[in-house]
Amino acid sequence: MELNRPVTIFLAMLAFAGGMVVAWAQTPESSQQAAPEMPQPAAPEAPAFTKRGADTCLRCHDESSKFPVLAIFKTKHAQPADPRSPFGKLQCETCHGPGGHHAEEVPEGEKQAPIRTFGARSSIPAHEQNQVCLGCHQDKARIAWKGSPHAGNDVPCAACHKVHAEHDAVLTVATQPDVCYACHKVQRAEFEKPSVHPVRFAQMQCSSCHEVHGSMTEHLLNKPTLNETCYSCHAEKRGPHLWEHAPVAENCSNCHTPHGSVQPTLLVKRAPLLCQQCHSQSGHPSVARTGAGLPGGTPSAFLLNGACMNCHSQVHGSNDPSGVKLMR
């Protein structure tokens, strides 16, 4: 059975929408604004919750504590009016779990009983930490979290996110890259190169292109393909053009590197060598260009300034009826 494309698209839309409607219809009225599901707290034999909730915790965890937490009250997690917020539910223990034992007084010199903690240095396995976060946050942006590279490498959410800070650094354009560079050290070096996307100028961030919480696209790109990711900001190169340049239409990274390059305009290599990797036609494309073509010798149009692009300037495609050679 073969369906034509418009019919398939229409049926897919109809089917998915139908499924969504079914799911909607099954949403009980009573659930409106009710608290969503949470990690299971207290089985009868489980550790007890504190007697006074956050008031118990804040007796110790004030600004002078080793683990100050008060900045959380500047964040969305501390909004009692939102039933989805931890402070709309079990306050600190929504995330940290029952803290009854942890809050018990201990003789001087002894450690408090442990409580669920978060971060790269926590003794709690990353996937267990993350399950707590995903209890509320496994929504549209995290559909593909499980099985993603970050999940597979046991990166806890709290390795990147600081929920007790007024401004979470990973959510701010200027500071996000430094959070990513903590692990992605090579990428920091790439953004130090002469030709870059403006990440070190604090005008772009890693998440401008990457969906770090999991994506079905290679390199965790936030669009279904690499080229569609690039077209988000470079729509003028999308076409389709009358005269296409095949490697361009297929994959921008055939000629460009995304983070930084020694060569201009993020090219993987400088023209004319870049173009001569693919063009061997008789005449000027296949002629070796040497230092003899530099100023002081016989300055060459095939070598200097834009080299091949001095004339073939429409390398991304042309819509000019006379643009077959990408010169118009």
Place this chain on the structure above:
Amino acid sequence: MNRHIALLLTAILLPAMRTEAEEPEVDTSKWPCKFCEFEEGSSFTPELGVGHVSEDSAKFGEYNGLDEQGAYAVANAEARYRKEDGRWLDLSAVDLGLDSRFFGVEGGKQGRYELHLGYKELQHNLGGTAMSPFLGAGSSSLTLPASWVDGATTGDMSGLTASLQRLDLETGRRIFDLGGSFTPVTHWAFAVNVRHEEKDGTRGIGGSFMFNDSQLPMPVHYETDQFDASAAYSAGRLQARIAYHGSIFRNDDDAFTWANPYIPLDAGADAGQIALAPDNQFHQLILSAGYRLAERTQLSADVAIGQMTQDEAFLPYTINASLVTQPLPRGSLDGKVETLSGKMKISTALAPTFRVNASLSYDERNNQTPQDVYDWIRTDSGPAAPRVNLPYSFSRSAAGIDAALALTPNLRIHAGCNYDEYHRDLQEVESTNEGACWGKANLDAGDLANLSFMWTYSQRTGSAYLPNPDGTPAQNPLMRLYNLADRDRNEAKLRVDLTPAAAFNVGLDVRATWDDYFSSTVGLLDGNSWSAAADCGWAISEKVSASCYVSHDLVKSRQANAELLAPTPLWFGSNHDETDSIGAGFKYGASEKFDLGVDYSYSRTTGEVAIKNAVEGFPDLATRMNSARLYVHYTPRKNLTLRFSWWNESYRSEDWALDDVLPTTIDNVLAFGQQGPDYDVNVFALSGRFEF
């Protein structure tokens, strides 16, 4: 089952599978939260001051708006409003005194709805030393001064020097963003976003008459509107989302013309015309779903169906009135590309220590643009043999499986294989397939150390390499285009993170790739890259911390070339780029009232281009960048912080493609004369941050 039916089944089944999780029941009646400092009321934190840039530099201010010498205003602000019932409003203003600036407002009622409005300007300086004799830069018609004298070469253009004017090659984006998200009932979220972007300015482009070329200031007057709308459902085992993405691009200029500064080689070739980026649209429907099949098994799927269209009216073949041209085969392209992307992944933990992931994907670019014969005119100069346009299509299918096994609590091994297959039309190779297998070991020694090592081997082969019958003129039959060529690739990655003391950590990341295009005699032969980066962090005391990084990066390749009839390569070329960078930072929080920080970075790059056995070689390409920053913050009282910053950055470059290439240096290129960047800039800023 064909892919259409698979797509339909995915669409039908995933949203309908839903479950509810149980709610906890805890008595919180005695949890008054009286120590909780919930935020209520409003605050306003403006930062005002003055800064000064010591010299003009397009490269230093490439994106940050600090490209011009002189004073500028430091103007930033934050405002917050919070109400007990969950209503909130945030305002943010960044760098209002610069050409790259941002202003945004967002607010709503938490848990119910959010609205946001944003405005951003982004300046991109493309070079500050360009010169051109053309008049009308930024418009769609470039003319020459009345006194202009055509020349056979640039050196013969006697009026050139007197006609040169400075060109500001720069573009600016203005982005308006408006959107909101709504949560009318639990489990459901709806979002809409509208983004309007204007990009204006001038950038360089080459325009030629046969082999006589001019660098021209090309007008940029783009508008792009993007629309996004989505509905998402999330509860228990299921997350599903349906979304629409639309992007409409418009270019105010469909073409631009320029006067020929050379003595025309062909009759009537006294002006040329180039088509600019055509208006186009892209519309896409995206269906995503994730479903937890079992406690440790997750199924995720994405389907994206899109269509790109372009139907800008064609320009005439030429504006050279002395040439007789055939009628165009059609008035516009009626270009249409259908895209389809389907991906599915299943992740399961068969045991607490054993995880498996498997994935399938399919991407298609189906170009349905009609093919016609075009009797094109070569560079507004003369007729050429008719050509048929080649609308390229391709599809890509991929599958992968990997497994991770924790041998001990500290040692985990991970291995997998991927298979990737491309089908293309109208190109030299109809299909390529690439298989890759990889293995990784990870040793986690608790707080002390974490080490991982990964090796990947992949091989790409293809169907018969047949010179493209539609490619004119023909290539040397030994040529293998590198994105289609047979290739062996080895990749290695090593990562080490050490924490010898709680306050001190060191990290190392090393990567290497070796590519061998083993069937290529002409074209790219091989390529290697190698990167090593290390960093450190040291919390010296509660008040003092330091950080550092160092890296080395190398990219090199070899290639061969030969003209059509040569039986063996006639020449070999190589490229070798290296980058070194080093940096350090230091922060000192002396007291609640006083803190300072210093950051320093240095990076240098070299690029070697060589033609084997060439008598005259190339000098190295080189850049050197030193950057030092200092900041001091002093808080004399709770609601006032005085901020001082100094930033010095110097940059030196040697680029044989630009240096000493003046407008008359190349006989047949009327160049901008743009030189490689070279600057030493100091930026001082003093501001006060007030809290109300």
